[in-house]
Amino acid sequence: MAEEEYRTARVGDQDVPYDPEQLRKIQEHPCYSENACHTFGRCHLPVAPDCNIQCNYCVRDFDCVNESRPGVTSKVIRPEESLELVQKVIDEFPFVKVIGIAGPGEPLANEETFETLKLIHEAFPHLIMCISTNGLMLPERIDELQQYGVGNVTVTLNAVDPAIGEKIYSFVNYHGKHYTGREAAELLLKNQLEGIRMAVERKMFVKVNCVYIPGVNDEHIPEIARTVGEMGAYSFNLIPLIPQYKFRDITPPTPAEKREMQDRCAPYIKQMRHCARCRSDAIGRLGHDVQSRIYGTEIVTKKKK
Template sequence: MTDEGYPTANVQGKEIPYDPETLRRIKEHPCFSEKACHAFGRAHLAVAPKCNIQCNYCVRDFDCVNESRPGVTSEVLSPGDGVARVREVMEKFPYVKVIGIAGPGEPLANPETLETMRLVHEEFPHLILCLSTNGLMLPEYIDELVKYDVYNLTVTLNAIDPEIGAKIYSHVTYKGKKYEGVEGAKILLEQQLKGIQMAVERKMIVKINTVYIPGVNDEHIPEIAKKVGAMGVYNFNIIPLIPQYKFEGVTPPTPAMKRAMHDRCAPYVKQMKHCQRCRADAVGKLGQDMQSCLSHGCGEKKEE
């Protein structure tokens, strides 16, 4: 634990204190610090429509303004449009400290993601860059992320047992070939764990998202927390299932069930309890999405 109250990084069994820049990336990121979510905001750039896996709970909508959940966006942006969006966001909402890419598909399955990160990093080097990924291609692209100072990373990891993963993923497309069942889940898991370890070794601040699916992975979630905690990830976010697609008949966990799961996982890794399940084009503070105000003249007055 540092003097500021933040834990040290556990890298291959060694406790390494966070440097000042890493602490800043924690303190100013609303998803990595509960205090930050009241003061600072984030902007998601929806530049990544394609996905390389199919989760049984995922429906991606590319022209949706009526829902607030992962996988939806009002429009898909080009890298150039993404940088223009950042300019507008910084003019209207200067409390935004984080620029992230979280879809609406898998960021690392879209070359536009890295191009956008490059452009944003060049023009706004002071902003925190963040990526959310399923982890399948993370080992391949992790050093490019480091090159553009993308040090805040979220990996969605729903199972560390391929038998359970096979119930969650319809298929995984890897190196041009589609894999189903346990075979696909095993490939995905191997890549996820490899990528997470590589990220920790590169001093990235890693958050794990796990979708809580009653009757599928619920009793398995504490094992996921134990595994990633031992790997040195920073925090662990339990996301209640949104019943849709193949899991539309599954009753989601109640708030009490979620709290109980946090309690079971807390001994292994720091828990994130303030997630708002953001859209792929979310802008502003958590729970106060302002993306619909962009280019419509209803932004907040710029702070002095």
Template sequence: MDSRETDKDLRDAQNLPYDPDTLRRINEHPCYSQDARHVFGRCHVAVAPKCNIQCNYCVRDYDCVNESRPGVTSEILAPGDALERIDEVVSRMKHIKVVGIAGPGDPLANEETFETLRLVHEKYPDVILCISTNGLLLPEKIDILEKYGVRNITVTLNAIDPAIGEKIYTFVEYGGKKYHGREAAELLLKNQMKGIEEAVKRKMLVKINTVYIPGVNDQHIPEIAKKVGAMGVFNFNIIPLIPQYKFKDVVPPTPADKAKMHELCAPYVRQMRHCQRCRADAVGILGKDVQNEFGCCGKGDGSGKGCSGE
């Protein structure tokens, strides 16, 4: 079956009573529209190195130019350098409609994120600003996100049961304290739910990323979809596990497994089926990344050296 047919629910969103700006943020964002992915691109700027949780599947490498997965970037940019990168990208690629911050750590745990958002919002007020977060700090940072025009938010939500969540996270750092086990999972989930609820209330477009981890949360994923669908999130993205770190020996789900999981979740919430597991410095159309064409701060030879203090 053609993927465009399976994503009819995304196209049906155009018939819902969204205001013109919200429709634009759907129609021009490649993660929110199956059709947009073929026409419009995004520019991720990697300004957020620190993370406040440790997922058991996550390894962040800063200089890995040939690997495409979340948490990977060739360089860390300062906010001013990020703006220069965006200047060059949008001057050369008129189809770039989205500027996103997706790490390599958690954007909300880095002050550089908010300075970058301020600079971009002031210079490019019509660009679609987007962040991807674990949600731990979303309730307390949502005011500043709204102030700087962030209206598209992705939250990685891997469990709505702390008994499952504690199998996925090594620790959570919050308020100057490090939490482990069930306590960490409960704290993270509480803040995720509060942040998602608040974002939806403010009419932000919320996408949920759920990492599909066989033997850990696989039987639980439809429950997540049902919960977030009822909360009013826009779409739901299932990301097959990349085996690494503590889950390096877990056999990842097959494409058929992923497709079946989408069908189990589809009754509850729109499905995003075309995810490319973007790098933190991805540039271009999904699946056709060209970040290597842009050197250090847009000025170098593409080696990725110099901006991260190396």
């Protein structure tokens, strides 16, 4: 490709050249571009029910069709169902350009994720493929993600200090072993940072999600932003805590406190300020979901365990 066809994207403190196809993964992705969120949409495929860690703010045992938060879906679909679903979505809503897998569990801990990615990538190679992960298995599965065209990776990273991380995670299950406490936090952090490094090295666009937990990681958040910004992550999404499970008694940050924290992190990395805290089955533009029209009467009020 001729040199003049390349443009640059700001990654960390450097301008990195990307070809037009790579830049499209920003310009048509509603989570990576604030302008794109008004024009383009995404379709989340809820094919990954199992999770390999337990966050102290996460509850996935129930679903209300009017509830919008990560980890929630009205049903889990099979990989082969995803082909029909995606075809239906892009026929009815051609503004949908991104296909993502974000749960309701941990995508990389479910083989159904990779079956789905393969099917969708082969059938719809023009669509942008996106994954959201806790990062535990990212280093060992990243080559498969690249093989199936995944160019956008979101990693939820809530601490870069294991002493803080052990307050956030109850346990980590990894290769048949159950980890708790500091050991769990150290293992998770090691793999998260290595996965981010490997993704950036492969010129994937990395967005880091960070849950803002007052009294737990709040004063540590700028250090998280600095760390991932220096590694070359593309953007940083600060998500206010939803009080539930072990953190149900923590008062979440106010919108003003969230903006102040984003401003503190902004010198290190681009801030995503338009997050809609999407469900695992979200379809449509951010804040304008249409999954009820797609699933119709198939939507149920209880998710099978």
